[in-house]
Amino acid sequence: MVTQLDAIDRKILAELQADASQSLDEIAKKVGASKTPVWNRIRKLRDSGLIKSQTVILDPDKLGLEACFFVLVRTSEHEKDWQDRFLTALLEREEVLEAHRLAGDIDYILKVRVKNAKAYDDFYQALISEVKIFNMTALLSMEEIKSTLRLPV
């Protein structure tokens, strides 16, 4: 936490998270301040890195990416070299939307978006041919109940 946020900063962040295409005037009106202070605050939030970027959210189904898997990965290898190769493989593959290194029994979890089960298998085969993996369990999402990157501010 770089700096303390006040109530107005939080309102601004909430508005931007809800819809970043709003004009400065609209945001200013909603948070109950005028343009200049709001503009200065947004700039500060950007510069501090708290606002990392601005993007559009696409509908994966409409892009034909209808299958979502969560993949639990266990490895027997814990050397630096193996880890580097594994990480590189994950970063390079655009079907991998998230990858986390975990504490405990399971070493990694991935979120993977692909066209269908066949495409997942292609991904799986490609990955295990690149790096040795002890065990990989895929959990198939049947329904996305909730998906947000809206953080409580």
Place this chain on the structure above:
Amino acid sequence: MVTQLDAIDRKILAELQADASQSLDEIAKKVGASKTPVWNRIRKLRDSGLIKSQTVILDPDKLGLEACFFVLVRTSEHEKDWQDRFLTALLEREEVLEAHRLAGDIDYILKVRVKNAKAYDDFYQALISEVKIFNMTALLSMEEIKSTLRLPV
């Protein structure tokens, strides 16, 4: 997939995903077309729902949300009423960033962002007091290797 995308649509989507704050001029130049057609395409993409929304991405650590858990949920109840209450609970809780209903052994997976382990326990206690859950396993993320909502277009 509502409509077939051509190469220019894909380039536009890639640019918008990379940085939605770019001006129309910049995008037009990068995709090698002029403003008006780009503007018309973007509007079509919006109207079709392929572009769902525009938002800012915040840094969770800088907001003090330093703990990320993936939660595997098994339930013994499969009635509609139970499911409704569970879904409502998930949708209401802002620390739940993602929730998927799964095929197979594990019924649900959640992604939960909170301040610390204590905050996770608060969430956990609140949830199990609201709805009966057979088994819940939390996987603690040690490191976010990759996190993107950038879909391959």
Place this chain on the structure above:
DNA sequence: ACTGAAAGATCGCGCTT
């Protein structure tokens, strides 16, 4: 379907209180 132009909105910033 693209180009170019032009009206209107919005931004970014300096000046003032």
Place this chain on the structure above:
DNA sequence: AAGCGCGATCTTTCAGT
């Protein structure tokens, strides 16, 4: 720090290829 206001820029529309 907040408000005003102006020039510059960007968005959006439209007539003409």
